Amino acid sequence: MILHVEKMKKPYKIAVIDYRMSNMFSIKNALNMLGFESEITSDRARILASDGAILPGVGSFPEAMKHIKDLELETSIKDFITTGKPFMGICLGFQLLFEKSEEIEVTNGLGIMQGDVRNFLKINDKIRVPHVGWNTIKKNHALDATHSLNPLRDSEDDEYFYFVHSCYVKPEDKTNIYTTTEYAGIEFCSSVLKDNIFACQFHPEKSGEKGIGILNEMFSK
Amino acid sequence: MPLALRIIPRLDIKGPNLVKGVHLEGLRVLGKPESFAKFYYEQGADELFYQDVVASLYGRNSLQEIVSKTAKEIFIPLTVGGGIRSIEDIASILHAGADKVSINTSAIENPELIRSAANVFGSSTIVISIEAIKQPDGHYLAFTDNGRNSTGKEVVAWAKEIERLGAGEISLTSVDREGAGKGFDIVLAKQVMEAVSIPVVVHGGAGDMQHVLELSKQVPVSGISIASLFHYDYILHNRHTDGYEEEGNIDFLKSNRVLSHIDSVSIVELKSYLLEHDITCRKDEKTL
Numbered sequence: 001m002i003l004h005v006e007k008m009k010k011p012y013k014i015a016v017i018d019y020r021m022s023n024m025f026s027i028k029n030a031l032n033m034l035g036f037e038s039e040i041t042s043d044r045a046r047i048l049a050s051d052g053a054i055l056p057g058v059g060s061f062p063e064a065m066k067h068i069k070d071l072e073l074e075t076s077i078k079d080f081i082t083t084g085k086p087f088m089g090i091c092l093g094f095q096l097l098f099e100k101s102e103e104i105e106v107t108n109g110l111g112i113m114q115g116d117v118r119n120f121l122k123i124n125d126k127i128r129v130p131h132v133g134w135n136t137i138k139k140n141h142a143l144d145a146t147h148s149l150n151p152l153r154d155s156e157d158d159e160y161f162y163f164v165h166s167c168y169v170k171p172e173d174k175t176n177i178y179t180t181t182e183y184a185g186i187e188f189c190s191s192v193l194k195d196n197i198f199a200c201q202f203h204p205e206k207s208g209e210k211g212i213g214i215l216n217e218m219f220s221k
Numbered sequence: 222m223p224l225a226l227r228i229i230p231r232l233d234i235k236g237p238n239l240v241k242g243v244h245l246e247g248l249r250v251l252g253k254p255e256s257f258a259k260f261y262y263e264q265g266a267d268e269l270f271y272q273d274v275v276a277s278l279y280g281r282n283s284l285q286e287i288v289s290k291t292a293k294e295i296f297i298p299l300t301v302g303g304g305i306r307s308i309e310d311i312a313s314i315l316h317a318g319a320d321k322v323s324i325n326t327s328a329i330e331n332p333e334l335i336r337s338a339a340n341v342f343g344s345s346t347i348v349i350s351i352e353a354i355k356q357p358d359g360h361y362l363a364f365t366d367n368g369r370n371s372t373g374k375e376v377v378a379w380a381k382e383i384e385r386l387g388a389g390e391i392s393l394t395s396v397d398r399e400g401a402g403k404g405f406d407i408v409l410a411k412q413v414m415e416a417v418s419i420p421v422v423v424h425g426g427a428g429d430m431q432h433v434l435e436l437s438k439q440v441p442v443s444g445i446s447i448a449s450l451f452h453y454d455y456i457l458h459n460r461h462t463d464g465y466e467e468e469g470n471i472d473f474l475k476s477n478r479v480l481s482h483i484d485s486v487s488i489v490e491l492k493s494y495l496l497e498h499d500i501t502c503r504k505d506e507k508t509l
Contacts, residue, residue, distance in 0.1 A: 021343075023315055023320055025315075025316065025318050026296070026318060026320065029292050029293050029296075032293070058343050058345065059343040060340075125418075127418070128418050128420060129418065130345045130390075130420070132345060133224045133225055133227050133420070133443060133444070134267055135225065160225060160503040164345040164389075166344065203298075206296060206297055207296070207297075208262070208265075208296055208297055212296050
């Protein structure tokens with residue numbers, strides 16, 4: 001399983017948005033390995049000057065929103081997305097894009113995408129949560145074929161990616177659903193694709209060679 | 222389809238070396254952890270588990286350098302344990318590149334650490350390790366410091382408390398079975414799996430592939446952590462003693478032999494075997 005991505009310096013600078021609660025180092029390590037220049041930052045000017053941005057995330061939704069507000073990142077994130085440059089959300093960084101979450105207490109999110117974030121345990125308290133481990137995706141092939149940004153174009157149905165989460169996203173607009181995944185009998189949205197936004201529940205930076213390939217695909221257009 | 226069974230190579234680390242003992246004692250030096258880790262990554266390991274086996278005895282925390290080297294070239298989750306006592310310790314090991322931390326001694330001494338760590342870093346980052354030893358009456362008690370010190374805590378009750386305090390996962394070691402190669406303690410695994418609804422990774426006892434299959438058929442464990450089986454396979458494929466740091470007992474390594482009670486199995490072989498027997502595993506087209 002040796003990575004076949006060309007390790008060369010790319011004319012691309014990626015901002016890994018720092019809201020002081022994530023393990024951003026693994027994303028930075030992956031970007032380094034791929035030859036991307038990257039920096040972990042919460043500075044508005046530096047984020048906006050980047051060619052691509054990633055909103056990472058590990059931790060709880062209410063804490064994350066509090067940090068995003070304290071660091072005045074909300075408008076920086078929204079303004080970056082408006083530029084049309086590739087923007088990626090990972091795990092909690094995917095959930096934060098939606099309107100609200102019921103994790104711990106109902107909390108408003110960034111509202112960049114319509115829909116909300118729900119707790120697996122509200123459906124069935126017998127479910128083993130967090131959902132940790134390798135699970136498969138089912139891809140919306142029509143979306144993949146028509147969208148110019150399609151970082152999963154090399155991924156097949158039933159390919160494994162690494163998940164760690166207790167809540168899942170329920171988007172309002174089903175046409176944005178890029179992949180779905182099943183856990184404990186629940187089929188949930190595991191990634192969305194809309195304009196310049198790709199956001200996923202799984203961790204590409206922790207999903208081996210195929211996961212790293214998604215990062216490469218995302219920022220090589 | 223059930224979630225894929227996680228196959229997690231466990232690397233016990235002492236100073237700069239990968240070591241392996243029996244019942245967590247009698248450590249032999251096997252090589253450099255980074256080399257084993259890279260080999261396992263390329264073979265399709267689902268996660269890696271690093272345990273600094275002396276950190277909680279001598280109060281040192283020497284893993285950071287190894288963790289940071291590993292995280293630069295291995296893109297699967299990495300759990301690190303050994304000598305973690307505080308929120309600051311967790312932050313620094315995560316900063317070095319770990320994804321999760323595993324805590325035993327200080328969680329037992331101060332259970333509130335679990336709650337505060339889960340609040341700060343998120344539940345899924347906090348793994349609590351239980352070292353279980355079966356008592357003559359059939360009960361299991363939790364121990365610390367590689368099975369040396371009894372805590373008086375009953376394993377199932379402690380597992381429930383761990384879940385209640387907000388940990389995201391339990392790493393369960395049977396000290397009786399650890400390194401013995403006689404199979405897992407299935408009763409122990411079943412008791413803990415049924416007591417909690419957070420994921421449970423089971424460690425200690427794999428002597429061959431059948432042992433792994435037997436456990437996964439009988440108890441729907443979230444993951445199985447394996448050391449010797451994989452380490453001996455690595456050694457058979459990469460046998461050389463050059464360049465090892467001369468700390469600890471390397472006689473075993475120089476002797477060119479493999480423990481008779483433990484087979485050597487690669488991750489690829491094990492996963493193929495499990496898949497043949499209808500256990501869901503992550504199949505990697507390139508390796509399987």
